[in-house]
Amino acid sequence: MSFSLALRHRFPSMTMDVAFEVRSPGVTVLFGPSGSGKTTIVNAAAGLLRPDWCRVEIDGAVLADTDAGVWLPPEQRRAGMVFQDSRLFPHMSVATNLRFGMRRVAPGEIRFDDVVDLLGIGALLDRRPKALSGGERQRVAIGRALLAQPKLLLMDEPLASLDSARKAEILPYLARLKTALLLPVLYVTHALGEAAQLADSLVLVEAGKVVAYGGTAEISARAELPLASRDDAGAVLICRVDAHDPVRMLTRMHGGGADFLLPLLDMPLGALCRIRVPAREVILAGRPPDSISLHNVIAGTVRRIAPDPLRRSVMVEIGLPDGGLLARVTADAVVRLGLAPGVPVLALIKSTSIEVLGT
Amino acid sequence: MPELLVCPLYIHLYTGCMTMLSPEEWEAVRLTLAVAARAVGFGLPLAVLTAWVLTRCRFPGRPLFSALVHLPMVLPPVVTGWLLLIVFGVRGPIGMLLHDWFGVRLVFTTAGASLACAVMTFPIMVRSVRLSLEAIDGGLEQAARTLGAGWFDRLVNVTLPLASPGILVGAIVGYATCLGEFGAVITFAANIPGQTQTLPLAIYAALQVPGGEAKAAELSMVSLTLAVIGLVLADWIGKRLNTVMGR
Structure with missing residues (x-):
């Protein structure tokens, strides 16, 4: 319909x-x-x-x-x-x-x-x-x-x-x-x-x-659209609540083909929930970091790189198995990491910077 | 006669004329109220329709139509009366039809006095209704449309209730104005006691007779009282209805 x-x-x-x-x-x-x-x-x-x-x-x-x-x-x-x-x-x-x-x-x-x-x-x-x-x-x-x-x-x-x-x-x-x-x-x-x-x-x-x-x-999650050139740009993902870990005070969600860890949420297992990952909170890395406080190291592939001259930065669109993320980085970072469409990359996201928007 | 406006004298005269009015004077008062009621009764629905057309419809010739409606307001009443004679007289285009088909004669009759009053007060009523129609937020009618209300439904359930303060005030002010219509009435309906002699005409007639000043003063007091009541009522009802209508 x-x-x-x-x-x-x-x-x-x-x-x-x-x-x-x-x-x-x-x-x-x-x-x-x-x-x-x-x-x-x-x-x-x-x-x-x-x-x-x-x-x-x-x-x-x-x-x-x-x-x-x-x-x-x-x-x-x-x-x-x-x-x-x-x-x-x-x-x-x-x-x-x-x-x-x-x-x-x-x-x-x-x-x-x-x-x-x-x-x-x-x-x-x-x-x-x-x-x-x-x-x-x-x-x-x-x-x-x-x-x-x-x-x-x-x-x-x-x-x-x-x-x-x-x-x-x-x-x-x-x-x-x-x-x-x-x-x-x-x-x-x-x-x-x-x-x-x-x-x-x-x-x-x-x-x-x-x-x-x-x-x-x-x-x-599309880097070339006007939506991505906003200060508060960020990808929205529809996630399913997969598991709660009351000991570590974390909730695991699955969305866009990736797992995300968030501070413990009061939601039933299996519930659908949308989250927003602000582009400016996403760090890109070539190798997994060790000994780091953040929980979310998400593997993806660079899909598109769109320069944003107004903010002297570059918007990188990262393809996930079933969705995408946006990351705002400097042009220098793109060069240093050798980012180009098709290159595998890791997106590092603090669990506390993920916004939970409800159902 | 400015001394008549002095308050104690006014009260004296007021109580006086209520008891002292002669039967034929009472007849003039009764006739005036009846003529005005008929004029407003027939004129108001037309005035509402006209005001609605003028505010909601765009058509060629609209300025001319608007001018025609408002003409009696600026024309000397005698001229309006004369025009009525031309059109509604027994030999006039409409008057002849009415006479031949329905046996209705308007000239020199009570009905004719009502017609003259209605025509004279028509612009006043249209104006009052129009102002309140224009004050209605067009968005409300749009909202009514999206909720499934057709044009007549909208008119009856949204537009007219919201315009009702203006309609009522128009009716009252129109009525009060009818009570004082002179020029058009005397020209078109003449000054026949018991048939077309309304208050202003009776006052005029009294002043033409030597020693008629007292009678004229009494009738003037009645006229004044009615006018004041009308205006106060219009103001009060207008305010009251506006509150009821949630403005």
Whole structure:
């Protein structure tokens, strides 16, 4: 099953030309700087904006196809949308807001009580939107979109208007939602943290074009993409919890075809978990070091070397059996170690510098 | 008569006229309220529709349409009355149809007085509704669309409730303005006691008769009271509804 979107549109200041196809149940993050056209893409998916040319398809159902003259208006698309500014109806209570979409469709699998529980908004039902905090408003807006039994969920920077504390409050709900939902989700953000935590697929957008798209692990580990030239660049790996060692206070995870040791985690064996390895924390070595404090010595092959003149450094992409890592090193290190595509190399990673992003 | 505005005298006159109004004066008051009610009753739905079209629809000739709607506000009322005579008179294009098909005559009738009032206050009502429609965040209607609400559904459940303070205030101010319509009414509906003689017309008639000042003063007090009540009510309801609508 898949979700595909393609559109071409000419704005006075920018020409959009976008096409991507991602796996259907799952979160696809549209990632890119402000003004790159991410919101245009979501609005076209929702039907709120009609591009010059456009084709949107979910699991074989065509929502829009300019060539075939198909254009479903927003009210017939069943595309739930969460806006940055929540857009709750001010003249209705929270409960009425939640039921607005629900009352306009046939009963579906998403039940009122479940959503209220999942989002923790049971205590707010009788209130007016005006009396809610920003975080509460966004949670209600998410619930309202879900209860309309959408076939596609669109989230346009749902956390952008919140401060970091409120963001941290909502992210766990979104992560829970992600595992509970069986529908495609398009999530717009320019915050790398949200993307790394939520994305199953990443679509990188820049100046109205799709730079690259694919699985999060794959895209985040590509040295030549703009994502890798960020200060906080790093590869995301989907890992499985393999073993706990309470004596050494370590947890072993398997991901990308390699084993990682991390400080002991409170997670059941076999659980899936994403980790992020920041590129600037990775040391490259030709031989295994002896007598060293770090735990992770991971064998791989150099796949690509991309210079990053802005930071006077070089981004090295290391291929693992089933994934990849990024390492930021100096140009001198590349020369000294004789790094080139295809050369075997060891990536040294401190277990404490690996970020655990949750499920 | 500025001395009439002195407070104790006003109270005296106010209590006075409530007991001292003659039956035909009461008739003028009753008629005025009825004419205004009819004018607002028919005019308001049209005003809401017009305001909605003016804020939401883009079509060629929109500026002309807008100008036409607002014309009675700037035109001398006598001219509006005369135009109504031309159009709705028994020989006018619409007046003739109404007369021949339905046997309805508007000129020199209570219904005609209501029509004149409605036309005169129409721009005021449109303006009030339009302002509140324009104040509605367009994003809310977009949100309603993504939640499966068609245009009529959106209009009834989102747009109109949110515009309701403006609609109600428009109705009240429109009603209060109707109570004072003079020029268009006297031109189109004439000054027939019991049929088209509303308060301002009765005051005017009283002033034409020697020794009618007392009667004019009484009626003026009634007029003043009604106007003040209308404005205070409009303000209070506007504020109240805005709170209810969560603004």
